[in-house]
Amino acid sequence: MRFESIVAWRFLREGGLQTVLIVVGAALGISFIVFITGFMGELQRDIVQRTLGVQPHVTIKPLEEIARPLRREGDPADAAQVLSEVQPRGQRLRSVDQWQAAVARLRENAEVRAISPLAAGPGLVTRGDSNKSLTIVGIVAEPYAAVTRLDQKLVAGRLKVDPGDVLLGRDLAEDLGVGIGDTVRLSTPSSTGDTYRVRGIFDLGAKNLNQLYAYVGLPTAQALHALPGGVTSIEVTVTDLWEAERVAADLSRSVPHLVESWIHTNRQLMVALSNQTLMTRMIRFTFGLVVAIGVASVLMVAVVQKTREIGILRAMGTSRGRVLRVFLLQGALIGLIGSVLGCAVGYTLARIMSGLLTSADGSRLFNAHVDLPLYLYTMLGAIALGVVAAWLPARRAARLDPAQAIRM
Amino acid sequence: MSAIAAPPVVSLSGVRKRFNEGMPNETEVLHGIDLVVAPGEFTSLIGPSGSGKSTLLNLLGLLDRPSAGEYRLKGVPIGDSSDDDRTRARLDTLGFVFQFHHLLPEFSALENVMLPGLMREGVFTRANRANAADLLSAVGLSDAFDKRPGELSGGMQQRVAIARALALAPDLVLADEPTGNLDTHSADEAFALLRRFNAERGCAFIIVTHDPRLAARCDRVIELRDGLIEHDGPVTRSAPSS
Ligand SMILES: Nc1ncnc2c1ncn2[C@@H]1O[C@H](COP(=O)(O)OP(=O)(O)OP(=O)(O)O)[C@@H](O)[C@H]1O
Ligand SMILES: [Mg+2]
Numbered sequence: 001m002r003f004e005s006i007v008a009w010r011f012l013r014e015g016g017l018q019t020v021l022i023v024v025g026a027a028l029g030i031s032f033i034v035f036i037t038g039f040m041g042e043l044q045r046d047i048v049q050r051t052l053g054v055q056p057h058v059t060i061k062p063l064e065e066i067a068r069p070l071r072r073e074g075d076p077a078d079a080a081q082v083l084s085e086v087q088p089r090g091q092r093l094r095s096v097d098q099w100q101a102a103v104a105r106l107r108e109n110a111e112v113r114a115i116s117p118l119a120a121g122p123g124l125v126t127r128g129d130s131n132k133s134l135t136i137v138g139i140v141a142e143p144y145a146a147v148t149r150l151d152q153k154l155v156a157g158r159l160k161v162d163p164g165d166v167l168l169g170r171d172l173a174e175d176l177g178v179g180i181g182d183t184v185r186l187s188t189p190s191s192t193g194d195t196y197r198v199r200g201i202f203d204l205g206a207k208n209l210n211q212l213y214a215y216v217g218l219p220t221a222q223a224l225h226a227l228p229g230g231v232t233s234i235e236v237t238v239t240d241l242w243e244a245e246r247v248a249a250d251l252s253r254s255v256p257h258l259v260e261s262w263i264h265t266n267r268q269l270m271v272a273l274s275n276q277t278l279m280t281r282m283i284r285f286t287f288g289l290v291v292a293i294g295v296a297s298v299l300m301v302a303v304v305q306k307t308r309e310i311g312i313l314r315a316m317g318t319s320r321g322r323v324l325r326v327f328l329l330q331g332a333l334i335g336l337i338g339s340v341l342g343c344a345v346g347y348t349l350a351r352i353m354s355g356l357l358t359s360a361d362g363s364r365l366f367n368a369h370v371d372l373p374l375y376l377y378t379m380l381g382a383i384a385l386g387v388v389a390a391w392l393p394a395r396r397a398a399r400l401d402p403a404q405a406i407r408m
Numbered sequence: 409m410s411a412i413a414a415p416p417v418v419s420l421s422g423v424r425k426r427f428n429e430g431m432p433n434e435t436e437v438l439h440g441i442d443l444v445v446a447p448g449e450f451t452s453l454i455g456p457s458g459s460g461k462s463t464l465l466n467l468l469g470l471l472d473r474p475s476a477g478e479y480r481l482k483g484v485p486i487g488d489s490s491d492d493d494r495t496r497a498r499l500d501t502l503g504f505v506f507q508f509h510h511l512l513p514e515f516s517a518l519e520n521v522m523l524p525g526l527m528r529e530g531v532f533t534r535a536n537r538a539n540a541a542d543l544l545s546a547v548g549l550s551d552a553f554d555k556r557p558g559e560l561s562g563g564m565q566q567r568v569a570i571a572r573a574l575a576l577a578p579d580l581v582l583a584d585e586p587t588g589n590l591d592t593h594s595a596d597e598a599f600a601l602l603r604r605f606n607a608e609r610g611c612a613f614i615i616v617t618h619d620p621r622l623a624a625r626c627d628r629v630i631e632l633r634d635g636l637i638e639h640d641g642p643v644t645r646s647a648p649s650s
C-alpha cells in the first residue's frame with residue numbers, strides 16, 4: 001500500500017485548487033453533520049431531563065401494584081364487561097418483596113449506575129391553617145441524588161434527610177409561606193404525623209412537580225406510611241439513557257418484580273423525540289450524500305485529467321488493482337482531512353450556538369463539549385464515504401486501456 | 409562452459425492485429441509479423457505513417473494483445489497471460505520511452521526515475537535513490553534532481569524519461585519516436601544516450617523513428633509497410649563512427 005499512498009497523496013497534494021475546494025466542501029458538509037448530531041443529542045438529553053424531573057431511568061415496583069382484570073377464558077366479546085369488573089385498587093401501600101435481595105441482583109448488571117430504594121405514598125402537609133396533599137417520599141440521600149441529581153436542583157438549604165428533616169419544592173414552600181428552618185406538619189392516612197423542619201428547597205423545573213413532592217428520610221417515610229422496613233419502589237440510573245428500555249427488559253429477567261423504563265412511561269415524549277431523530281438522520285444522510293457526490297465528481301474529473309499519467313503508470317508496470325487503490329485512497333484521504341477539519345468547525349459552530357441559545361430561565365440550552373466518540377465515528381464514516389464515492393472513478397481509472405491512454 | 413544460448417528477448421511468429429474485431433469497421437493493421445530480437449540488439453523500426461509501427465510496439469510492450477500468432481518474451485509465451493502477469497512482465501523486463509516523455513508532473517525528476525523501483529519494492533529505498541541519482545547523472549542532469557518536469561526543457565524531460573526507462577535494468581527498451589518532439593541537437597543527445605546505455609548495460613532497444621539519420625546509426629533496421637515487414641537487416645555503415 002506504500003506505493004499507492006505515496007501516489008495518491010501526491011495526486012491530491014498537486015491537485016491545487018481542485019483539491020482545496022473539495023476538501024473544504026467536504027469539511028463544511030461534515031461540520032454540519034457533526035454539529036447537528038451533537039446539538040440534537042444535547043438538546044434531546046436536555047428536554048428529557050427537564051421533562052423527567054425526578055423520574056428515574058428505570059423503576060422497580062411490586063408486581064401486584066397494578067390491578068389486572070381477571071380475564072374469562074376465550075370470550076373476547078366479554079372484554080368490555082370484564083373491564084367494568086376491575087375493582088379500584090385499595091389505598092394500602094405494598095412493599096417490594098425482599099427488596100434488599102432485589103437491590104443485590106440489580107447491582108450485578110454492568111449497565112446499572114445507581115440504585116435508590118424509596119418509600120413513597122400520599123400524605124398531607126400542614127402549616128397553620130393551610131394544608132396541601134402531596135406525595136411523601138422517603139429517600140436515602142446519596143443514592144437518590146445519584147439517581148435524580150436532586151442535589152443539583154436545590155435552590156436553598158442542603159440535601160439532608162435525617163430524622164425530623166423535610167425537603168420541599170419551591171412552589172409548595174411559597175404556597176405555605178415557609179423557608180429554611182421553618183417547621184411543617186406531615187401526616188398520612190396511616191399516621192397522624194409529626195412536625196418536620198425544612199432543610200432544603202428544590203426546583204424541579206415545573207410548578208406542578210414542585211408542589212407534588214416532599215422528601216424525608218427513608219425510615220421516617222416507612223413510619224409515616226406504615227411500611228416497617230419496606231420500600232415501595234427501587235429507582236435505577238443506567239449508563240445510557242436511550243438504552244433504558246433494553247436494560248429494563250434485562251433487569252425484569254433477574255428480579256421477580258415489575259420493571260419499567262422512563263421510555264415506557266413517557267411514550268408521547270419518546271415518539272416526539274424519535275421523530276426528531278428521524279429528521280436529524282435525514283438531514284445527515286442528505287449532507288453525506290452531497291459530500292459523496294462532490295467527492296465522486298471531482299475524482300471523476302481527476303481521472304480524465306490524468307488519463308495519460310495513468311497510462312504511463314500502467315505501462316511502467318502498475319497493476320489495475322494498484323491504480324484502483326490509488327483513487328480509492330484519494331477518496332479516503334479527502335474523507336479523513338475533510339472530517340478532521342469538519343469536526344473542528346462543527347465544534348466551533350456548537351460553541352457559538354451554545355452562546356446564542358438559552359432556555360426560558362436564562363441557562364444554556366446545551367453545552368458544546370468535545371465529543372471524542374462522535375468525532376471518531378465521523379472520521380471513520382467519512383473515510384468509508386470517501387472510499388465509496390471514489391469507487392466509480394477508481395474503477396474507471398483501473399479499466400483505462402494503457403495503449404489508448406498513452407496515445408492521448 | 410555449456411553453450412545454452414540465452415533465448416531471444418522477443419520472438420513473434422505470425423502475429424496479426426485487428427482493431428474493432430467483429431464490428432463493421434474491423435481493420436487488420438498487422439498481417440503476420442515474424443520477428444526475433446536477440447539480447448542487446450539495437451534496432452530501429454521505420455516505415456511510413458500508418459504502416460503499423462506504434463501498433464507493433466504496443467504489442468511488443470504488452471500494452472495490447474495480438475489478434476493471432478504467438479509472442480514469446482524471453483522465451484515465455486505471454487500473449488494470453490493475465491493482465492497482472494503482463495503488468496509484472498512490463499515492470500521486470502521492459503522499459504518505455506514515448507514521444508511526449510510522459511513524466512509524472514507531481515514528482516521531481518529524481519522521484520520520476522525512482523518510480524519503477526517504488527513499484528517493485530513498495531517503498532522508497534536508499535538503493536533506489538542511489539541508482540536513480542546515478543542514472544540522472546549519467547544523462548547529464550545531476551543539477552536537476554529536485555526539479556519538476558514542468559521546470560525542464562523538452563530535451564531534459566526526455567533524458568529523464570530515458571533514465572526512468574532504464575531504472576530497473578530492463579532486457580528491452582521500447583521507444584516510440586523518442587526524438588520526434590526534439591530539436592536536432594537534443595535529438596542527437598538523446599539518441600547518443602540510448603546508444604551509450606546499450607553499450608554499457610547491454611539491454612536491447614527497439615526504436616521507432618522517422619529520422620533516417622538516426623536509423624542509420626542503429627545496428628539493424630526493420631522496415632514496415634502496410635502491416636508487413638518489408639525489409640529487415642543490418643545497417644551498412646559507410647564510415648565507422650568514432
Ligand atoms: N485503436 C485503434 N483502432 C483502430 N485503428 C487503429 C487503432 N490504432 C491504430 N489504428 C490504425 O492502425 C494503422 C496503423 O497505426 P499506427 O499508429 O500503428 O501507425 P504508425 O506506423 O505508428 O504511424 P505514425 O508513423 O503516424 O505514428 C493506422 O491506419 C491507424 O489508423
Ligand atoms: Mg506511431
